[in-house]
Amino acid sequence: MTSELILFFILAIVAVASAVGMLLSRNAVYAALYLILNFATVAVFYLMLSAAFISLVQVTVYAGAIMVLFLFVIMLLGAEHTGRLSESGWMFWTPIVLGAVLAVEALYIILRQWKAIPATQAAGSDFGAPAAVGLELFQNYLLPFEVTSVLLLVAMIGAILLARSKKA
Amino acid sequence: MLIEYLPIAILLVISTGLAALIVWIGNTFGPRRPTLRKSLPYESGMNPIGPGTRRMPVRFYLVAVLFILFDIEVVFFLPWAIVFRQLGLFGLIEMFVFIFILLVGYVYAWKKGALEWE
Amino acid sequence: MDLALLLEWIIKSLVLILILLTSFAYLTFYERKALARIQVRIGPNRAGPGGWLQPVADAVKLIFKEELTPAKAYKVIFVIAPMLTLLPALIILAVVPFGSSITLFGRQVSLGITDINVGVLYIMAVASISVYGIVLAGWSSNNKYAMLGGIRSSAQMISYELALGLSIIGPILLAESMSIGEIIDAQRGIWFLFLQPVGAIIFWTATLAEVNRSPFDMPEAEQELTAGYHVEYSGMKFALFFIAEYMKMIAVSVILAALFLGGYRGPFVDQVPLLGPLYLFVKVFVLLFIMIWVRATLPRIRYDRLMAFGWKLLFPLALTNVFLTAVGIILADTYGPAFLWSIPLMSILAFLVVNYLARDRIATASAQAVSFRR
Numbered sequence: 001m002t003s004e005l006i007l008f009f010i011l012a013i014v015a016v017a018s019a020v021g022m023l024l025s026r027n028a029v030y031a032a033l034y035l036i037l038n039f040a041t042v043a044v045f046y047l048m049l050s051a052a053f054i055s056l057v058q059v060t061v062y063a064g065a066i067m068v069l070f071l072f073v074i075m076l077l078g079a080e081h082t083g084r085l086s087e088s089g090w091m092f093w094t095p096i097v098l099g100a101v102l103a104v105e106a107l108y109i110i111l112r113q114w115k116a117i118p119a120t121q122a123a124g125s126d127f128g129a130p131a132a133v134g135l136e137l138f139q140n141y142l143l144p145f146e147v148t149s150v151l152l153l154v155a156m157i158g159a160i161l162l163a164r165s166k167k168a
Numbered sequence: 169m170l171i172e173y174l175p176i177a178i179l180l181v182i183s184t185g186l187a188a189l190i191v192w193i194g195n196t197f198g199p200r201r202p203t204l205r206k207s208l209p210y211e212s213g214m215n216p217i218g219p220g221t222r223r224m225p226v227r228f229y230l231v232a233v234l235f236i237l238f239d240i241e242v243v244f245f246l247p248w249a250i251v252f253r254q255l256g257l258f259g260l261i262e263m264f265v266f267i268f269i270l271l272v273g274y275v276y277a278w279k280k281g282a283l284e285w286e
Numbered sequence: 287m288d289l290a291l292l293l294e295w296i297i298k299s300l301v302l303i304l305i306l307l308t309s310f311a312y313l314t315f316y317e318r319k320a321l322a323r324i325q326v327r328i329g330p331n332r333a334g335p336g337g338w339l340q341p342v343a344d345a346v347k348l349i350f351k352e353e354l355t356p357a358k359a360y361k362v363i364f365v366i367a368p369m370l371t372l373l374p375a376l377i378i379l380a381v382v383p384f385g386s387s388i389t390l391f392g393r394q395v396s397l398g399i400t401d402i403n404v405g406v407l408y409i410m411a412v413a414s415i416s417v418y419g420i421v422l423a424g425w426s427s428n429n430k431y432a433m434l435g436g437i438r439s440s441a442q443m444i445s446y447e448l449a450l451g452l453s454i455i456g457p458i459l460l461a462e463s464m465s466i467g468e469i470i471d472a473q474r475g476i477w478f479l480f481l482q483p484v485g486a487i488i489f490w491t492a493t494l495a496e497v498n499r500s501p502f503d504m505p506e507a508e509q510e511l512t513a514g515y516h517v518e519y520s521g522m523k524f525a526l527f528f529i530a531e532y533m534k535m536i537a538v539s540v541i542l543a544a545l546f547l548g549g550y551r552g553p554f555v556d557q558v559p560l561l562g563p564l565y566l567f568v569k570v571f572v573l574l575f576i577m578i579w580v581r582a583t584l585p586r587i588r589y590d591r592l593m594a595f596g597w598k599l600l601f602p603l604a605l606t607n608v609f610l611t612a613v614g615i616i617l618a619d620t621y622g623p624a625f626l627w628s629i630p631l632m633s634i635l636a637f638l639v640v641n642y643l644a645r646d647r648i649a650t651a652s653a654q655a656v657s658f659r660r
Contacts, residue, residue: 048170066236138247163227176400198353209430210431224437250458252459
């Protein structure tokens with residue numbers, strides 16, 4: 001158990017450090033690389049929660065697909081150098097306010113649940129196994145699954161429209 | 169559970185070591201006599217014109233977006249394939265509805281010329 | 287966790303890497319020899335008896351080459367990118383068993399690094415990560431050709447990843463598992479190649495594009511991009527790209543053998559487990575020859591055609607194949623296992639229909655090209 005705890009803290013440090021690194025890099029490509037590192041550590045966290053399927057999906061979709069898009073966009077725009085942000089503009093203050101709201105929310109939930117934390121119980125042996133995920137997804141969560149396709153469709157049409165109007 | 173993945177971690181560490189070793193060998197044994205001409209970007213013998221990184225066609229962005237969306241679809245196929253025998257015909261119809269909606273987008277992309285490359 | 291187990295894992299990792307390095311070295315020799323034979327030449331025959339020391343000579347040459355770094359390159363990424371290209375090639379085979387277990391020094395040792403229950407997804411994840419080495423190499427070189435080559439190559443890889451992912455669904459449907467070991471065991475009776483002929487063809491084509499092999503070796507199109515993403519690399523850093531490319535060839539051959547050709551399975555493999563790696567070696571050897579043969583025969587495909595082929599032909603065909611496989615399994619469950627044979631029948635029919643439709647498209651495309659030239 002303790003070895004797992006040590007691993008958790010090491011990964012937590014890496015995750016936080018890579019997130020901070022992403023925020024502070026002046027070069028957008030480096031920021032994207034820090035974000036990839038962050039996604040990879042999150043994938044290991046999933047693995048530690050014995051959710052192997054989700055963990056590898058995290059790598060495939062987030063680190064493998066979405067970050068490729070990010071890198072493409074950075075490179076396509078030639079926008080590697082973000083330059084210094086002006087410290088009074090809305091681009092500086094909005095994230096700080098939103099971040100503060102998120103922190104307060106998280107604190108509120110943690111403090112409210114503090115007494116009522118359920119005793120941790122070991123997950124079943126097939127928890128997180130692909131077959132278990134499949135049965136759960138295609139029997140109990142059928143509607144969300146089907147609605148996902150509509151979401152993907154909207155994203156697809158939106159992307160095509162954006163790219164087209166630029167070209168015309 | 170986690171123990172099954174430890175061998176992969178070990179392999180990853182050793183592989184990283186090997187890659188670093190190869191880079192180190194190249195650095196140590198290769199000569200290093202940089203001149204101005206050698207360190208110019210290679211442009212078939214011409215003097216390089218303009219910056220090396222420039223803006224790229226928006227098509228690459230479109231390909232990347234379409235890839236993400238269909239990649240998510242492929243990922244949904246995996247757990248479906250494992251439990252397909254248990255789901256039976258129901259599973260087939262379920263997946264067909266899902267894919268049909270996405271195929272609308274695929275046909276739209278095709279008709280709008282998003283898959284063309286001139 | 288005991289120390290012996292840890293030691294076993296370390297030794298197995300080292301052995302896998304050594305095998306990959308050796309087979310990489312001799313794959314280059316094999317390719318040059320086979321290409322030469324196809325082109326009625328002799329091929330390398332000077333270094334050592336019959337040219338067998340040629341890989342050693344190549345390595346020595348590259349070690350003592352000067353390494354250039356472009357003045358305006360992003361130095362750190364420039365060094366990391368080739369390493370990032372090699373890593374996926376080395377670790378992707380971690381989930382593939384090379385044989386059943388054997389008894390060594392009184393221990394039961396399984397021939398393979400590990401066999402996780404999401405093995406296929408692991409392969410897809412590692413394949414999707416392997417884009418980064420190339421895209422970063424192209425970007426960090428600060429060179430127009432390298433940049434364009436890197437972006438092109440990564441766009442090509444992600445486009446063919448879709449067909450690749452879909453073609454793996456067939457074996458999963460038939461084996462009802464994502465573990466490579468269980469997929470191999472499910473082929474005890476019959477190889478999935480016969481039940482999934484179209485799936486195997488799609489997988490093979492998509493992997494050729496995925497590892498940038500001819501006829502999809504666009505990033506290395508000398509005529510238009512000088513050398514693509516690795517134009518600024520020299521010496522051992524260039525060697526890393528080279529090693530990665532050939533190791534990926536070996537890796538995809540092993541994976542194809544595992545998914546469609548029964549992996550290490552063959553006659554008497556249950557009685558004599560040591561036969562397993564031998565069978566796998568023979569299968570991989572034949573698959574690699576087909577790769578070299580393709581390179582010798584087919585010209586490089588134009589980039590717009592390449593993308594159109596991946597998106598408009600391979601992807602819908604792979605999707606159709608998955609659904610036909612699912613329909614076949616339902617038929618087999620309802621009317622008896624003999625109906626499993628409806629899968630190859632239906633999918634080959636779909637393959638022919640798509641082929642026919644595509645023939646029309648290719649004809650119109652070339653007609654347009656002719657009218658454009660006038």
